[in-house]
Amino acid sequence: MQKLIEVLNKAKEKDANFNRIFGSMCTVPHEMARKAYEMFIETNLGDYELFKGTKELEEKAIQWIAKLFHAPSSYAGLLTSGGTESNITALWIFKKLSGKNEVVLPKQAHFSFIKASSLLDLKLNVIECKYRMNASDVKKHISSSTSCVVAIAGNTPFGYVDEIEEIAEICSEENIFLHVDAAFGGFIIPFISNKLIDFRAKISSICVDAHKMGMACIPCGFLLLKEKKWLEEIRVRSRCTHTRFQASLLGTRPGAAAAGAYAVMHYLGYKGYETIAKKCMENTAYMIKLLDREGIKYVEPELNLIAIKTKNVGMMVDKLSKLNWYVGADEENGIIRIVIMPHVSKEMINKFVSDLKKVME
Ligand code: 0PR
Numbered sequence: 001m002q003k004l005i006e007v008l009n010k011a012k013e014k015d016a017n018f019n020r021i022f023g024s025m026c027t028v029p030h031e032m033a034r035k036a037y038e039m040f041i042e043t044n045l046g047d048y049e050l051f052k053g054t055k056e057l058e059e060k061a062i063q064w065i066a067k068l069f070h071a072p073s074s075y076a077g078l079l080t081s082g083g084t085e086s087n088i089t090a091l092w093i094f095k096k097l098s099g100k101n102e103v104v105l106p107k108q109a110h111f112s113f114i115k116a117s118s119l120l121d122l123k124l125n126v127i128e129c130k131y132r133m134n135a136s137d138v139k140k141h142i143s144s145s146t147s148c149v150v151a152i153a154g155n156t157p158f159g160y161v162d163e164i165e166e167i168a169e170i171c172s173e174e175n176i177f178l179h180v181d182a183a184f185g186g187f188i189i190p191f192i193s194n195k196l197i198d199f200r201a202k203i204s205s206i207c208v209d210a211h212k213m214g215m216a217c218i219p220c221g222f223l224l225l226k227e228k229k230w231l232e233e234i235r236v237r238s239r240c241t242h243t244r245f246q247a248s249l250l251g252t253r254p255g256a257a258a259a260g261a262y263a264v265m266h267y268l269g270y271k272g273y274e275t276i277a278k279k280c281m282e283n284t285a286y287m288i289k290l291l292d293r294e295g296i297k298y299v300e301p302e303l304n305l306i307a308i309k310t311k312n313v314g315m316m317v318d319k320l321s322k323l324n325w326y327v328g329a330d331e332e333n334g335i336i337r338i339v340i341m342p343h344v345s346k347e348m349i350n351k352f353v354s355d356l357k358k359v360m361e
Contacts, residue, residue: 016326018343022352023328025156025184027341029260030215036256036263037217043255045079049242054255061210061262065222068190068270069198069206076228078248079258081219083183084112086207087150089223089234089249090179091116094148094204096233098177104141105150106133108157110181113150122147131158131299135166142170148177148204153197154185157333159305161185161193165201172202180206183221187213188303191270191277199226213277215268215342216261219254276342280304283349284340290353296360299335307335310360319359325352 018028029037040054048055062077071077080086087110095101102123105113108131117124125146127137138149149171151162164180171178182189182197186208189197198206207223210216225231235247268276284304291298291308299307307330310316316336317329328337340349 016324019345019348020324021326021341022338022344022348023326023336024341025209025212025339026218027212027215027343029211029217030264030268032267033216033260033264037260038256040256040259043259045253045255045258046238046246046248046251047241047243048255049244051255054258057262058255058258061258061265062222062224064262064265065208066224069186069208069224070200071224072199072226074227074229075199076225076231078223078225078231079253079261080207080221080223080248081250081253081257082211082221083110083181083207083209084115085249086183086209086221086223087112087179087181088116088119090205090207090225091122091148091150092120092249093225093230093233094177094179095120095122097230098147100145100147102143102145103148103150104138104146106152106155106162108133108155108160109150109152110156110183131155132160133162133167135163135170138167139170142174142176146174146176148179150179150181151203152185153180153182153189153195153206154303154305156184157330157335157337158299158307159184159301159303159339161189161195161197161302164203165196168201168203171204177204178202179204182206183209184212184305185303187273188277188280191274192281192303199224210261210265213280213341214261214264214273215276216264217257220257220261222261277304280340280342280344283344283346286346287338287340287349287353290349294353294357294360296353296356304340306338306340307333308338308356309335316359320355323355323359325355 043051043054210220231247297309
């Protein structure tokens with residue numbers, strides 16, 4: 001056993017440390033999440049009749065999210081493994097409900113939609129847009145084959161929010177489903193902005209990841225649907241599980257993820273998340289000040305994400321990684337992506353910008 005522990009420790013030493021990570025949308029999980037996760041490590045929500053207590057925690061965690069996003073009383077929620085599973089599940093349900101196979105979405109949508117398209121045989125009708133998708137473009141792209149529109153609340157390269165309220169209005173008029181991908185933005189936008197990204201706008205579904213800005217343990221995301229009955233579309237008889245039916249992409253599902261999310265959400269409360277969100281935005285503004293001082297060009301941030309403009313993304317990322325800094329590389333947009341997650345401190349920013357200046361010279 002001791003030998004194996006040594007092997008494990010050696011492997012861990014090779015992993016990057018979060019105090020050098022600027023390119024991730026994940027962070028160090030909150031202590032409360034970690035504790036709850038460990039307590040429920042053996043539980044399986046794919047067979048929740050065996051784990052009724054864990055199931056209750058999942059339901060309470062979903063209720064917490066439903067309240068945050070103003071879900072109507074008809075809603076259903078799913079705890080998922082993250083944004084990819086939530087996005088695939090939403091598109092799966094809307095394809096079945098609409099009987100159509102075209103999805104309208106912005107160029108900046110996450111690559112999980114490419115996976116969804118391949119799995120579900122969906123045609124992606126991509127809207128060209130620089131930073132955010134606007135409502136008038138959506139209107140032009142909707143047709144009689146449209147199954148649903150996808151709008152992003154905090155997109156992957158820029159952290160920008162599409163014109164969700166206006167897009168929702170159009171989708172509602174045209175009777176088309178609207179899925180909102182708030183995988184990243186869902187745990188920050190409600191705490192720092194008045195933009196309506198939730199069910200107060202006429203959206204059909206929304207996903208948010210607790211393993212990103214929610215500070216829960218990986219894997220943990222949520223998908224909310226406006227109507228509980230929509231889940232029937234993906235419900236199957238699950239022979240030999242005590243639960244008898246499943247309506248989720250995954251079979252065996254980690255109850256530990258539900259316990260972790262429940263615990264951290266109730267420990268921090270909306271107020272606690274607001275404090276964290278404001279701190280991340282304050283640190284973002286701090287980094288912008290330093291970049292301005294050094295004359296480094298960036299895209300004006302909307303959330304806690306800074307896209308630094310560069311002509312040679314590959315070279316920059318290589319040079320930074322030699323200095324043990326980890327950033328996101330996006331050649332297509334000509335940017336390196338910096339995400340000011342809760343683990344990022346001002347001290348970390350000072351050191352990073354000083355090295356960034358050197359590699360940009
Ligand atoms: N939707 C959006 C808007 C996202 O940004 C992401 C992931 C997803 C969906 C998919 O979420 P899951 O990866 O949880 O399924 N965005 C990040 C990205 O691909 C994820 C990430 C996380 C990247 C940690 C790097 C990293 O170290 O850029």
